[in-house]
Amino acid sequence: MRTDFIEELRWRGMLHDMMPGTDEQLNKEMTAGYIGFDPTAASLHIGNLATIMLLVHLQKAGHKPIALVGGATGMIGDPSFKASERSFLDEDTLRINQEGIRKQLEQFLDFDCGENSAEMVNNYDWFKEIGFLQFLREAGKYLSVNYMMSKDSVKKRLETGISFTEFSYQLLQGYDFYHLYKHKNVRLQMGGSDQWGNITTGTEIIRRKEGDEEGYFKAYALTTPLVTKSDGSKFGKSEGGNIWLDPARTSPFEFYQFWLNQSDEDSPRYLRVFSLKSKEEIEALESSHAAEPHLRIMQKALAAELTIRIHSERDYQMVLKASDVLFGKATLEMLQSIALDEFDTIFNGVPQTEISRADWDSCLNLLDLISTVTKSEIYPSKGEARRALQQNAVSINKVKVSSPEQSLADFQLLQDRFILVSKGKKNHLIKVI
Numbered sequence: 001m002r003t004d005f006i007e008e009l010r011w012r013g014m015l016h017d018m019m020p021g022t023d024e025q026l027n028k029e030m031t032a033g034y035i036g037f038d039p040t041a042a043s044l045h046i047g048n049l050a051t052i053m054l055l056v057h058l059q060k061a062g063h064k065p066i067a068l069v070g071g072a073t074g075m076i077g078d079p080s081f082k083a084s085e086r087s088f089l090d091e092d093t094l095r096i097n098q099e100g101i102r103k104q105l106e107q108f109l110d111f112d113c114g115e116n117s118a119e120m121v122n123n124y125d126w127f128k129e130i131g132f133l134q135f136l137r138e139a140g141k142y143l144s145v146n147y148m149m150s151k152d153s154v155k156k157r158l159e160t161g162i163s164f165t166e167f168s169y170q171l172l173q174g175y176d177f178y179h180l181y182k183h184k185n186v187r188l189q190m191g192g193s194d195q196w197g198n199i200t201t202g203t204e205i206i207r208r209k210e211g212d213e214e215g216y217f218k219a220y221a222l223t224t225p226l227v228t229k230s231d232g233s234k235f236g237k238s239e240g241g242n243i244w245l246d247p248a249r250t251s252p253f254e255f256y257q258f259w260l261n262q263s264d265e266d267s268p269r270y271l272r273v274f275s276l277k278s279k280e281e282i283e284a285l286e287s288s289h290a291a292e293p294h295l296r297i298m299q300k301a302l303a304a305e306l307t308i309r310i311h312s313e314r315d316y317q318m319v320l321k322a323s324d325v326l327f328g329k330a331t332l333e334m335l336q337s338i339a340l341d342e343f344d345t346i347f348n349g350v351p352q353t354e355i356s357r358a359d360w361d362s363c364l365n366l367l368d369l370i371s372t373v374t375k376s377e378i379y380p381s382k383g384e385a386r387r388a389l390q391q392n393a394v395s396i397n398k399v400k401v402s403s404p405e406q407s408l409a410d411f412q413l414l415q416d417r418f419i420l421v422s423k424g425k426k427n428h429l430i431k432v433i
């Protein structure tokens with residue numbers, strides 16, 4: 001059963017621009033639509049997630065989503081709204097990146113659900129067969145340079161400079177659309193609003209080569225707004241840079257915290273774009289949130305749903321445990337319940353020091369341990385360490401140290417190798433090896 005894809009995007013605030021006739025096409029028949037992703041990095045980031053959601057909703061509405069990995073276009077680099085020419089990625093990097101992105105895209109769509117099963121393609125597969133002369137004859141001839149220069153996406157660069165190579169990018173993307181139209185009956189290309197120029201180059205190539213039928217176009221275009229933040233800063237970045245989907249680059253914990261820290265102003269929009277909750281569910285969250293804003297109900301719902309979808313239920317449970325451990329609530333019992341293979345994940349990002357077992361066994365002085373080992377993060381000087389110990393401000397494995405003279409033998413290692421020193425919200429993990 002097909003549902004109204006455009007209506008869904010509308011209430012979610014995910015519709016930026018659309019070619020006239022796009023909704024008629026979607027209402028008329030099951031339609032294949034695609035989005036391309038260039039392998040500029042080995043992982044997608046949450047900026048890509050908004051466009052991935054277009055494919056997810058397209059499939060949920062009963063249409064066929066196609067994800068394209070830009071093995072060929074990635075060799076060139078999209079100049080759209082880029083201030084300057086970029087350097088090429090080398091071929092090894094491109095290969096690694098393509099593979100990483102392909103695997104991630106696979107997670108989001110259903111590849112086995114009958115006629116609207118998702119598909120994955122790589123434009124290198126057709127471009128590797130096409131020679132330069134053939135390309136000039138089959139693609140370049142159909143558009144004027146004047147038309148290509150009129151795009152907003154390259155306007156600035158025409159003043160500051162653009163290579164022939166980058167200027168040709170829109171032709172490659174345009175040809176992709178034509179190729180997919182011809183071979184897979186793809187009628188729709190989607191993307192972020194910065195892609196409008198490249199996408200309409202494609203619809204134009206298709207129109208010039210295939211004609212239109214009584215005013216009906218054969219191919220359509222739709223874009224989604226770039227996700228913004230109400231304070232004007234760039235969405236999707238933390239101090240550490242991009243928020244990646246790959247857990248090796250952005251840990252599930254950091255990922256969860258990112259969503260948890262979004263403002264009350266932005267969260268309603270982000271829920272609409274990134275969560276799969278219905279309108280009613282989102283509105284219900286908004287009103288419970290408004291009643292008790294300090295509980296951060298919207299942020300928690302968003303962070304939970306996305307951590308589970310991008311990572312896993314187990315990672316989410318781990319993140320909750322980690323928040324308790326790092327931000328207060330944990331008890332010795334909770335620490336003791338952490339399995340050996342969970343330590344790395346839970347304490348990812350917490351300063352750590354390794355000491356030898358011999359040192360640990362011979363280390364009887366608490367003051368020495370905490371002042372030398374946890375220096376800089378917790379205590380700048382031995383004097384301050386002593387003072388903190390005297391004031392009972394230090395915990396070891398979440399148990400308050402009762403006096404600076406207390407023996408280390410009073411504290412058991414967690415999993416026979418870890419000890420957590422904390423003062424307020426500051427933590428330091430010592431690993432005995």
Ligand SMILES: N[C@@H](Cc1ccc(O)cc1)C(=O)O
Pocket residue numbers: 035036037038068070073078123172173174176177195198
């Ligand atoms: N130009 C797109 C990626 C893309 C590549 C090839 C296509 O056919 C479509 C889209 C981007 O940079 O985001």
